[in-house]
Amino acid sequence: MRIYSNKWWEQVITSINDGILVIDEFEKVLFINPEYSRITGVGKEIIGKLLSAYRPGAQLPSTLKDGKTRVGVYREINGRAYVVDMAPIEDNGKIIGAVSVCKSINEVKELSNELNKKVRQVIELQEKISTLSSVKYTFDQIITQSAEMIDNKNIAKKIADSNLPVLLIGESGTGKELFSQSIHEASDRRNHPFIAVNCATIPDTLIESELFGYVDGAFTSAKKGGKVGLFEMANKGTLFLDEIGDLSYNVQANLLRVLQEGTVRRIGASTEIDVDVRIIAATHQDLNQMAQKNKFRQDLYFRLNVAHLTIPPLRNRREDIPFLVERFLPPNYRLSKDVMQFLQSYSWPGNVRELKNMLSYASCLADNGIIEMDHLPEVMKNQIIEDNIQTDGTLKSVVASAEARYIKQMLMQYEKNIEGRTLVANNLGISLASLYNKIRKYELE
């Protein structure tokens, strides 16, 4: 068998990543490695000294005496904390020395602090994801009787389980997010995050870091430790990009790259991260026209416009109004005949959201459970109804239809008594008698 020199063994021990100290049978220190010095702060001056004299409280002399191994003994000297394992060195049953092996706790502490920091970050992210991704809606909650909306629901159900991107087009408050959440809930991504982001409400300078995240030190105001982007948060789930038409051209290019590659690169990072995210985009704008005018990237438009649904405004599906009213009114509340008639003729610029909010407001004012015209918000009553006016037939009948609509609109704004009627007549520039004639003629009451 080959005999290895002392120098050879010394090199082996020197290269070990734990601190090592060896004493002889008389407690005299024979050897320490550089790691021991690094952990304890004790240098080569200890060699040749009696350990208990140089390091009071050391337990290695006890191991020398009783021959017992000691494991995980905690030591803290001059702010340096470490754990020590001790073992006797025997030759033919006789203890001829002892060795101690130590590991720094400062490093373990630092690692544990680092770990705690990461755990806190994960908890923060989980909380953020759960607030961002609280899916409330399913297809059953989309109330409609309109043929166009029923078609939309059927198509949405069919494409839900695919990974196809979806583009939802419709005015504000028509239910685009409702569709988007329902598609997510009906897909096999339902147990993963649904994250909604409104591109119109995030300033241009921040949107990239929101979507793609950044690494530590990416820019001067960057948060320490970096930031996870929404794409990473939505991994395996759905990212709902509302008002996508408001994204700047630059961000559109980066978004397209993520969709094509299936990877994101955090701002300032050199590596890509794989992401598996289904995109549902929504807009009230005509992206096709915007693409033709170079205001929206055509390649991104084609990428997003794979499955598209156009959600009609409420004024074009008035048959839904009574059903939505029933859904949103608190129990034991009802609308007066006037109010129901008004809702049927109103233009609903804020669509279903406006109807829902209006009913909440009015039901607070209606003490006896019956919602009257007086309980409607003033802005609504003042809204000039431009639709539903007859636009074909003889000139006489079209003028009569417009006249009836305008008088009705005026009547709604004033009290239903003589003072109110006088104000209406004055505003219309006609006599009170003439106003009553027109009310009778057009059956406005």
Ligand SMILES: Nc1ncnc2c1ncn2[C@@H]1O[C@H](COP(=O)(O)OP(=O)(O)OP(=O)(O)O)[C@@H](O)[C@H]1O
């Ligand atoms: N068909 C419907 N049945 C029941 N509730 C509806 C329907 N459509 C819309 N809503 C309700 O109206 C409100 C607005 O809907 P939603 O947020 O989905 O609209 P949106 O088109 O995404 O609006 P925006 O573009 O302004 O974000 C929500 O409270 C939603 O629940």
